[in-house]
Each structure stands twice: as C-alpha cells, then as structure tokens.
Amino acid sequence: EVQLVQSGAEAKKPGESLKISCKGSGYSFTSYWIGWVRQMPGKGLEWMGIIYPGDSDTRYSPSFQGQVTISADKSFSTAYLQWSSLKASDTAMYYCARKSGAYDYWGQGTLVTVSS
Amino acid sequence: EIVLTQSPGTLSLSPGERATLSCRASQSVSSSYLGWYQQKPGQAPRLLIYGASTRATGTPDRFSGSGSGTDFTLTISRLEPEDFAVYYCQQYGTGTFGQGTKVEIK
Numbered sequence: 440e441v442q443l444v445q446s447g448a449e450a451k452k453p454g455e456s457l458k459i460s461c462k463g464s465g466y467s468f469t470s471y472w473i474g475w476v477r478q479m480p481g482k483g484l485e486w487m488g489i490i491y492p493g494d495s496d497t498r499y500s501p502s503f504q505g506q507v508t509i510s511a512d513k514s515f516s517t518a519y520l521q522w523s524s525l526k527a528s529d530t531a532m533y534y535c536a537r538k539s540g541a542y543d544y545w546g547q548g549t550l551v552t553v554s555s
Numbered sequence: 556e557i558v559l560t561q562s563p564g565t566l567s568l569s570p571g572e573r574a575t576l577s578c579r580a581s582q583s584v585s586s587s588y589l590g591w592y593q594q595k596p597g598q599a600p601r602l603l604i605y606g607a608s609t610r611a612t613g614t615p616d617r618f619s620g621s622g623s624g625t626d627f628t629l630t631i632s633r634l635e636p637e638d639f640a641v642y643y644c645q646q647y648g649t650g651t652f653g654q655g656t657k658v659e660i661k
Contacts (some may be wrong), residue, residue: 474650476600476652483641483643483652483653483654483655484592484594484600484643484645484652484655485652486645486649486650486651486652488650489650500650501556534599534600536599536600538647540587540588540605540606540647541590541602541605541606541611541645541647542590542592542600542602542645542647543602543605543611545599545600545601546599547599548599
C-alpha cells in the first residue's frame with residue numbers, strides 16, 4: 440500500500456528555522472517525483488515545488504523560489520521542506536504528494552503555525 | 556505562466572442535482588496534464604480525474620471530466636451527500652492549481 444506519512448504539527452516563532460518531512464512507503468521512492476503544496480488557512484492549494492528523489496532534481500514555483508528548500512534522502516525514503524527564517528505568513532498546512540502523472544497519493548498534511 | 560480560473564466560486568445545489576464545474580486556462584493546456592481533485596474539510600486533497608477525462612482508481616462513475624485546449628469541465632451527474640466539498644483543477648505539468656469551486660448544500 441502506497442503511503443506518504445508527514446511529520447507532526449509545528450509551532451514556531453518568526454525568524455526560527457524549520458524542516459518538515461514526508462516519508463514514502465509501499466513503492467519505489469526513487470522512481471516518482473514528490474511535490475509540496477501549501478494551503479493557507481481558509482484558502483486554496485498552491486504548488487510550491489517538486490523533487491525527484493532518484494537524482495535530487497528539484498524545481499520550484501517562482502512564488503516560492505528562494506523562500507524554501509526542498510530536499511530528499513533516498514536512504515530514508517523521505518522528502519523534506521525547510522525554511523531558514525520563518526515568517527508569520529508561512530502559517531499554513533503543507534502537503535506532500537506523489538506525482539505519477541497527476542498527484543495520486545497525498546500525505547496527511549503538516550500544520551505549521553508561526554507566531555510570536 | 557499558465558493561470559487556471561475556476562467558476563463558479565460557489566455552487567449551491569441539492570442532493571440528486573447535476574453539478575457542472577468549469578476550469579479555464581489562460582493558454583492552451585495539454586489534456587494529458589489536466590486533473591481534478593476533491594478536498595473535504597480537514598482532509599488532504601484526493602485525485603478524482605486525470606488526463607482531463609480519466610477517472611482515478613475509486614472515483615465513482617457519476618464523476619466525469621471533459622474538455623480540451625483552454626476549457627475543461629468536471630460534471631457530477633447526481634450529487635450524493637458525500638460530494639459536497641471543494642474541487643480544484645490542476646495543470647500538473649507545471650503544478651498550477653485553480654482557486655477552487657465549493658459545492659455546497661442548498
């Protein structure tokens with residue numbers, strides 16, 4: 440069974456760093472792209488970027504380029520999304536999803552709350 | 556950058572009625588890369604349709620997708636209580652999502 444399991448909710452202060460994770464199982468992790476999607480409170484879905492764990496080829500949405508870093512460790516079948524300096528506007532639910540053409544399997548989401 | 560515009564923003568219908576959701580692209584999109592997702596409150600999105608018209612595994616046949624070029628449609632033939640949710644189209648070649656259409660109970 441294909442599963443993407445994300446790390447738990449985080450509460451951080453502005454300026455802090457953060458790395459959240461997405462662990463894949465039940466399929467060949469290195470053979471499918473993993474994307475990250477932001478959903479701000481009460482808002483729609485925003486595509487942030489994508490990584491191919493097989494060779495770490497990474498693409499970013501222009502809106503998120505330079506704001507976040509996407510990485511993967513194929514030894515642990517895990518993809519990551521990280522911030523070096525969080526802002527209050529980063530408060531959102533973040534989803535990872537496997538790309539098999541369309542995004543066919545999704546993680547449960549990680550809620551990130553940034554508040555002083 | 557391709558922009559996807561969904562309409563209407565909200566659709567108020569009764570169970571048993573037909574729902575027609577639109578997704579319009581700012582430039583021509585390959586049908587191969589157009590998908591539809593359903594999201595219920597507190598849940599992750601779920602893939603319904605890919606390739607503009609192919610139902611994903613587990614998608615009931617009351618859901619159908621159509622369209623080409625810049626105009627795509629998701630149709631729910633007869634709304635069931637579990638279909639009231641938000642629906643998003645996506646051009647998954649670039650990743651862009653539409654802003655969503657909420658289907659609510661009238």
